[in-house]
Amino acid sequence: MMKAQTSVEIHELLANRRSPRSLDATTVVMSQELLAILEAARWAPSANNGQPWRFFVGKRGDEVFGQILDSLASFNQGWAHRSSALILVAGLHEREDGTPNKGFLYDCGLAVAQMVIETHHRGFVAHQMTGFDTAKAAENLSIDPSLTPVAVIAIGKQAPAELLQGAMLEREIAPRQRKTLEEIVVKGLPN
Numbered sequence: 272m273m274k275a276q277t278s279v280e281i282h283e284l285l286a287n288r289r290s291p292r293s294l295d296a297t298t299v300v301m302s303q304e305l306l307a308i309l310e311a312a313r314w315a316p317s318a319n320n321g322q323p324w325r326f327f328v329g330k331r332g333d334e335v336f337g338q339i340l341d342s343l344a345s346f347n348q349g350w351a352h353r354s355s356a357l358i359l360v361a362g363l364h365e366r367e368d369g370t371p372n373k374g375f376l377y378d379c380g381l382a383v384a385q386m387v388i389e390t391h392h393r394g395f396v397a398h399q400m401t402g403f404d405t406a407k408a409a410e411n412l413s414i415d416p417s418l419t420p421v422a423v424i425a426i427g428k429q430a431p432a433e434l435l436q437g438a439m440l441e442r443e444i445a446p447r448q449r450k451t452l453e454e455i456v457v458k459g460l461p462n
């Protein structure tokens with residue numbers, strides 16, 4: 272059962288979204304699709320409309336894709352090389368006046384969440400990763416020191432789980448699981 276089990280129905284994009292690792296190595300993502308995915312991120316809300324997110328976008332086969340892929344943990348490289356695009360999100364950790372922007376990670380997460388939903392809406396899948404070497408990514412992509420690398424998002428077309436093997440295959444076909452609402456709503460769970 273892949274669809275999220277919920278006590279009441281939620282939007283099907285949210286219920287059906289998952290983070291697959293079996294991706295089709297031949298699918299090319301069109302520029303229009305990538306632009307839409309980036310627009311969805313661009314229009315995310317952020318504290319004081321600060322928009323601290325910056326993106327590095329690689330399409331499979333190009334230089335940026337190779338530079339991001341090279342920074343991934345080997346487990347992630349093992350499946351993410353088949354993605355159609357790799358997007359690294361980095362965040363400005365200081366405000367324009369030089370004071371720390373404590374909320375930059377929160378804002379970057381919101382932008383990525385919108386990106387993920389737009390991706391799935393378009394029939395692609397998105398798989399976020401923090402399993403990457405931030406120093407290597409910064410070096411490979413010549414990332415400005417004002418930016419902190421936050422996450423990499425693999426965008427691709429989902430392929431049959433059976434293309435994977437071993438533990439990765441098991442994880443791919445395992446049901447999605449979550450804590451119960453009782454566990455995560457500390458006070459005020461509606462009954």
Ligand SMILES: Cc1cc2nc3c(=O)[nH]c(=O)nc-3n(C[C@H](O)[C@H](O)[C@H](O)COP(=O)(O)O)c2cc1C
Nearest residue numbers: 288289290291292347398399400401402403422447
């Ligand atoms: C911030 C973040 C970092 C993640 N890092 C990795 C990663 O490095 N490698 C990986 O295979 N999956 C990674 N994931 C995927 C999670 O394991 C996955 O979202 C979680 O198990 C829930 O599964 P679902 O997205 O299919 O519902 C990451 C997800 C998030 C949100």
